[in-house]
Amino acid sequence: MNLYRQDHQPGPESMIERAHPKKRFILASDFDQTLSFNDSGYVLAELLGISVAEFERKANGMAKLNLVQQGGELAYLLLHDPEFRSKARPEHLYEAGKRVRLKPNIDLLYRFLSEEVAGHHFDFYVISAGPVEVIRSALEGIIPADHIYGTEFEYNAQGEIERILQVTAGYGKVAAVDQLLEKLKIGPDRLVYVGDGSSDIHVMLHVNRRDGFTIAVSENKYLAPIAKRSVIGDSALAILIPILEEVVGWNSSQIRELFETKGLLIQQWDKVQTDMLTIVPNSAAMEVESVITIAD
Numbered sequence: 219m220n221l222y223r224q225d226h227q228p229g230p231e232s233m234i235e236r237a238h239p240k241k242r243f244i245l246a247s248d249f250d251q252t253l254s255f256n257d258s259g260y261v262l263a264e265l266l267g268i269s270v271a272e273f274e275r276k277a278n279g280m281a282k283l284n285l286v287q288q289g290g291e292l293a294y295l296l297l298h299d300p301e302f303r304s305k306a307r308p309e310h311l312y313e314a315g316k317r318v319r320l321k322p323n324i325d326l327l328y329r330f331l332s333e334e335v336a337g338h339h340f341d342f343y344v345i346s347a348g349p350v351e352v353i354r355s356a357l358e359g360i361i362p363a364d365h366i367y368g369t370e371f372e373y374n375a376q377g378e379i380e381r382i383l384q385v386t387a388g389y390g391k392v393a394a395v396d397q398l399l400e401k402l403k404i405g406p407d408r409l410v411y412v413g414d415g416s417s418d419i420h421v422m423l424h425v426n427r428r429d430g431f432t433i434a435v436s437e438n439k440y441l442a443p444i445a446k447r448s449v450i451g452d453s454a455l456a457i458l459i460p461i462l463e464e465v466v467g468w469n470s471s472q473i474r475e476l477f478e479t480k481g482l483l484i485q486q487w488d489k490v491q492t493d494m495l496t497i498v499p500n501s502a503a504m505e506v507e508s509v510i511t512i513a514d
């Protein structure tokens with residue numbers, strides 16, 4: 219006998235779930251060199267008339283100090299470096315976004331993940347250490363602005379950067395994904411994080427520890443051993459391969475078929491496992507050997 223038959227009416231949430239019985243996931247992606255080909259810092263520096271060499275000297279100098287979170291060097295320079303601060307205005311950040319060279323098919327990736335994977339729905343978010351204005355401008359018309367988190371500044375009446383409100387670099391990305399999970403009421407095991415660089419180390423360790431899934435899109439020597447999968451490809455759709463295989467559970471022929479129904483062809487798909495080694499003579503052991511020889 220069902221005691222609850224009379225008074226236990228399904229709430230609005232469970233009714234929504236019944237109407238859309240899809241497993242919900244979050245795909246959180248880095249931006250620079252994950253969805254684009256180059257760091258937006260270079261594009262912005264060029265726009266401001268600051269040479270590549272000068273930008274690299276300043277950014278690398280900052281990175282060596284470890285004063286700011288990895289990936290937060292540009293944010294620091296924009297606020298504290300006299301040359302950057304005197305030149306950068308919000309319109310430059312917007313224009314820099316328009317000049318960033320995006321990887322192809324980000325729009326398709328967004329659509330695939332939200333609509334095309336049977337039984338699954340992925341909410342696509344971008345979490346970048348770069349200025350949020352740059353990233354929102356670069357992805358305008360492709361990913362909604364409220365799905366993009368980046369470093370935020372406050373400006374004074376003259377349009378100069380007055381202070382930093384938040385930096386989504388390094389550990390700042392951990393805070394950002396946790397806020398996202400909390401806001402969307404999704405468990406940490408339903409989070410997929412994609413990144414390419416050292417600004418993604420903290421967040422990948424954090425996502426792995428909480429049973430999420432992590433993908434590296436570069437051969438970064440710190441990141442590749444941490445990420446659960448690595449995938450290298452010029453199209454943003456390359457990210458789909460490990461997601462469909464490991465999270466959704468498809469095999470390679472199902473994946474190829476999906477691409478073909480969308481008019482795309484996976485031309486080359488090489489699975490490689492790379493062990494990176496540096497082997498040097500063991501000078502300590504040789505020294506011991508020569509001592510023994512002398513003693514003989």
Ligand SMILES: [Mg+2]
Nearest residue numbers: 248250251415
């Ligand atoms: Mg990056």
